[in-house]
Every structure is written in structure tokens, then in C-alpha cells.
Amino acid sequence: MGYTKEEIIRIVEEEEIEFIRMQFVDIFGQLKNVAITASQIEKAVNNQIMFDGSSIEGFTRINESDQCLYPDLNSFAIFPWRPAQGKVARLICDVYNPDGTPFVGDPRGVLRRVLKRCQDMGFDTFNIGPELEFFLFETDEQGRATTRTRDEAGYFDLGPLDHGESTRREVCMNLEAMGFEIEASHHECANGQHEIDFRYVDAMDGADKIMTLKLAVKTLAQKNGLHATFMPKPIFGVAGSGMHLNMSLFKNGKNVFYDEGSPRQLSKTAYAFIAGLLEHARGFTALTNPLVNSYKRLSAGYEAPRYRSWSASNRSTLIRIPAVRGQSTRVELRSPDPSCNPYLAVAACLAAGLDGIARGLTPPPEVTDNVYDMDESDRIAKNIDALPETLEEALRELEQDELMMDVLGEHVAQHYLRGKMKEWKEYQTRVSSWEVEKYLVTY
Incomplete structure (x- = not known):
């Protein structure tokens, strides 16, 4: 819904809203x-x-600290989980410099620049439909997060086995009150694991909605005495949490990935987009999978995609093309996880796909076999290589991918690489519980 300045001012007064979060x-x-x-x-x-x-990591230095918030008026919404008295609303903002120029370190600005590139190539709209997975855990007597769950449900199960069902339902109802169209919500395969999917929307709105969904899940879980986490792999030996990203591209109101007369009903544009994603997958993994922990999910099986490959139906590949066609034809990238910055991740994926289109790239042959069942010689024969295995490797790949570095811009790239490398080095110096269990007594 679109709002004018005057409408927002009027709503704040009429609804007796007391606070607005910029x-x-x-x-x-x-x-x-x-x-x-x-x-x-x-x-x-x-x-x-x-x-x-200067108080925000990766933004500005102390001697140039003043920045301005330019609200996206269309993002105005009242938080439905707040009490009727003392209502709280929000506005999602772009960050600008005091001289009125966009701040180069604003992640929304990074995505906006790639969307401009998309329009310059003649496309109207880039839509995304993310599938966010998360865990709901119990808290201890002091309210601190644990990794315990009394949940005994499995994939698509429902109460009474699914003890998080009521919280998940409450999240969906609150999000719909904020303008979401929730397409599905269900229990995932691990104990305490859930998924919420909302209807595809344009990329900027979609990235905004990802942030809002994560806020709603965490807020309502806490209200119900639970802790919600979007950490990719919180527990060893069970499935991790992903954020499969469905993408579609439109021109003159028509889905350009669909071609009724071609095999698989996919257009040359779709194949080129897929090829671009595969070409840059190793380069953008540090953005779609930004934590040390992200690589515990990617390397542990449980249907987490690890190898660069694509298929029209095979769920073991990095890229899958869901069965629906026509206006709903889409490309599903299965590697991202919900800890990513959605603005940077979506910008990177779109830029990669557009690069494939601009260069007329052709993807390798479709992989119909289960990639997980292949041995290394089979994968080498089919020219299937792996995504980076660690955050450090992913950061090196990002640094070497000229397109991805250009997408981020010098400011964001420099601060992102520096901050994430610091995270990696800190991880390397820590002693893990595995090391203690493995070595403390033996040595």
C-alpha cells in the first residue's frame, strides 16, 4: 500500500501511535x-x-559521523504485536549523507543500484520468494537461550507433537496484519525447526519483508517464552536452516523465464540466468552464507546444496526449477541461509543472473542423478565442483570475483571483507567443545 507524508502524519495521530522506529x-x-x-x-x-x-560497524568514521534517514513511505506499518495503548509503528529507511547524496555503505542502496541495472537492460521487475527456516528453542530459568526443545514433530507434522505450532501461527497472523501474504507455514524435519514462506514480491519489498519476518519471529517467540534463531546450523546431527530463494524476471508484465515451446518450457533468458548464477556462485557464497557456522550446514548433508549444478526437479542440486510454469516460472537457488543480509544476497544473485544474460552464457548439462551419491571422480567427470568449504575460502572467492566486488562497491566490500575475516580469525583461536571431548583425556 502506498502512503503520502500527510497520510502517515494523520494515521499516527488518529491511531494514537506513540513511537515510530526508523x-x-x-x-x-x-x-x-x-x-x-x-x-x-x-x-x-x-x-x-x-x-x-560512526556507531554502526561498517558505516562511517568518527570525523564524518552524521547521517540522515530517508524513510520509504510505503514501508509504514503498525506493529500488531504491541499493545493497543502505546502503539508502535515503523518506517524502513535509506541512509543518506548530510549533503543529500545516498550513502555508499547502505545495503538497500546496493540492491537499488543492481535493480537500476536490471531496468536499464529492459526488465520491469525482479521478484523473489524466500523460504525462511528457523528453530524455536526453550529458554532456561534466567530466560537465556538453550538448544533444548520438547518438540517431537517431523516434516509437516502438527500439534500436539508440534509445540511451536501456536507461536508459528501467531507469527503468520501478525505478519498478515502487516500486509504479508503468507503462502505456507509448516514444521520442518528437525525437532523445533519451522518454515514460513510468503508470496513472491519485488526484490526490495522482499528483502524488507525478510527483515520484518525475522523481527516478528524473534519478538513473538520471546513473548511466548521461547528463543527463535536463524543460525544456519545450531545443532550437530540434524538438518540446518536454509533460505531457499525463488527468483523470476519480468518484461512488459510477462515472465521472461517461460517459453511454452522449448524443452522444459524454459527460455534462453532463463538458461542464461542460471548460467550466470553458477558462474558466480563461489563468488557470492560469502554473501548468501555469511557465518562461520553457515559452512557447517553446507557440508553436512541433509539436502543442503554443496555442489555447483542445476536441475529441473533434482533437489540435490544447487539450482532447481520448480515444476510450475507460465507466469510462475522461477529459478530456485538453494544455498542461501537466513543469517544473510538479504539486500546484499539478493543484489549479488540478481547481478550474477544479469551477467549471464548480458554475456549469453549457457549452463552445463542438467544433472538428474543424486549429487550426494556421486563419488569425486563422477563429479569431476561431470564438471561439478563444490561451493567454498569455509568462510575464509568464501571470502577469498568473493575478493577474486570482479562482478561481486563491483556490486558491493569499494566501501561495502572493504568493510565486509575486513569484518568477516576478523570473525574467521576469532573462530580459529577459540577452543571448541569437540576439541575438548576429543583431546582432553587422550592427550
Whole structure:
């Protein structure tokens, strides 16, 4: 729904909204906000709310710290989980410099630049449909997160086995009150694991909705005495959490991935897009899978895609083409996980696909066999290589991919690589529980 400045000011007054959260995202995908009272709403919608950018990792230095929040008026929404008295609303914002120029380190700006490139190539809309998985865990007596769950449900099970069902239902109802169209929600295969999918929307709105969904899940879980986590692999020996990303491209209102007369009913544009994704998959993995822990999910099986390959139906491949065709034809990338910064991840995927289209790339042959059952010689024979196995390897691949570095821009690329390499080095120095169990007594 579109709003004008005047409408937002009127709604704040009529609904007796007391606080407005001016939300933005740092380069590592953490949601930030500046909270203002209702008396400041006129300043807010006129781009006059400022904050200290030097306090946000990867933003600005102390001597150039002032930055401005430019709210996306269409993002205005009231948080339905807040009480009727003392209502709280939010506005999702772009970050600007005091001179009125966009801040180069704003993740929304990174995605906006790639969407402009998409339009310059003649495409109207890039749609995404993400599938977010997460765990609901119990908390201890002090309210701290654990990895315990009394949940005994499995894939698609329902109560009474699914003890998180009521929280998941509450999340869906609250999100629909905020304008989401929830297509599906269900229990996943691991104890305590859940998935919520919303209807595809344009890329910017989709990235915004990913951040809102994560906030809603965490907030409502906490309200119900649970802890929600989007950590990719919180427990050894069970499935990790992914964020499969469905993508489609439109021109003159028509899905350009669909070609009724071709084999598999996929167009040359679709094949080129797939080829671009495969070409840059190793380069963008540090963005779609940004944590040390992300690689525990990718390397552990449980249908997590590890090898660069594609198929029209095979779920062991990195890229799958779901069965529906026509306006719903889409490319599903199965490697991303929900810890990613959605603006950077979506920008990287779109840029990779557009590169495939611009260069007229052709993907390798479709893989119909189970990739997990192949031995190394089979994969080599079929020219199937693996995604990076560690965050460090992924960061090296990102640094060597000129397109991905260009997508991020010098500022974001520099701070992202530096921050994530610091994370990797910190991980290397820590002593894990596995090491203690393996070596403490033996040696």
C-alpha cells in the first residue's frame, strides 16, 4: 500500500501511535533503528532524522559521523504485536549523507543500484520468494537461550507433537496484519525447526519483508517464552536452516523465464540466468552464507546444496526449477541461509543472473542423478565442483570475483571483507567443545 507524508502524519495521530522506529540495516544484516516519538513524525517523513553513523560497524568514521534517514513511505506499518495503548509503528529507511547524496555503505542502496541495472537492460521487475527456516528453542530459568526443545514433530507434522505450532501461527497472523501474504507455514524435519514462506514480491519489498519476518519471529517467540534463531546450523546431527530463494524476471508484465515451446518450457533468458548464477556462485557464497557456522550446514548433508549444478526437479542440486510454469516460472537457488543480509544476497544473485544474460552464457548439462551419491571422480567427470568449504575460502572467492566486488562497491566490500575475516580469525583461536571431548583425556 502506498502512503503520502500527510497520510502517515494523520494515521499516527488518529491511531494514537506513540513511537515510530526508523529502521535500517548494517552491512552484516543486523536490524538497527532510531526510535522517535509521535511529535517528531513530521520531521521524520521530511528526511530530517539524523544519527551517528560512526556507531554502526561498517558505516562511517568518527570525523564524518552524521547521517540522515530517508524513510520509504510505503514501508509504514503498525506493529500488531504491541499493545493497543502505546502503539508502535515503523518506517524502513535509506541512509543518506548530510549533503543529500545516498550513502555508499547502505545495503538497500546496493540492491537499488543492481535493480537500476536490471531496468536499464529492459526488465520491469525482479521478484523473489524466500523460504525462511528457523528453530524455536526453550529458554532456561534466567530466560537465556538453550538448544533444548520438547518438540517431537517431523516434516509437516502438527500439534500436539508440534509445540511451536501456536507461536508459528501467531507469527503468520501478525505478519498478515502487516500486509504479508503468507503462502505456507509448516514444521520442518528437525525437532523445533519451522518454515514460513510468503508470496513472491519485488526484490526490495522482499528483502524488507525478510527483515520484518525475522523481527516478528524473534519478538513473538520471546513473548511466548521461547528463543527463535536463524543460525544456519545450531545443532550437530540434524538438518540446518536454509533460505531457499525463488527468483523470476519480468518484461512488459510477462515472465521472461517461460517459453511454452522449448524443452522444459524454459527460455534462453532463463538458461542464461542460471548460467550466470553458477558462474558466480563461489563468488557470492560469502554473501548468501555469511557465518562461520553457515559452512557447517553446507557440508553436512541433509539436502543442503554443496555442489555447483542445476536441475529441473533434482533437489540435490544447487539450482532447481520448480515444476510450475507460465507466469510462475522461477529459478530456485538453494544455498542461501537466513543469517544473510538479504539486500546484499539478493543484489549479488540478481547481478550474477544479469551477467549471464548480458554475456549469453549457457549452463552445463542438467544433472538428474543424486549429487550426494556421486563419488569425486563422477563429479569431476561431470564438471561439478563444490561451493567454498569455509568462510575464509568464501571470502577469498568473493575478493577474486570482479562482478561481486563491483556490486558491493569499494566501501561495502572493504568493510565486509575486513569484518568477516576478523570473525574467521576469532573462530580459529577459540577452543571448541569437540576439541575438548576429543583431546582432553587422550592427550
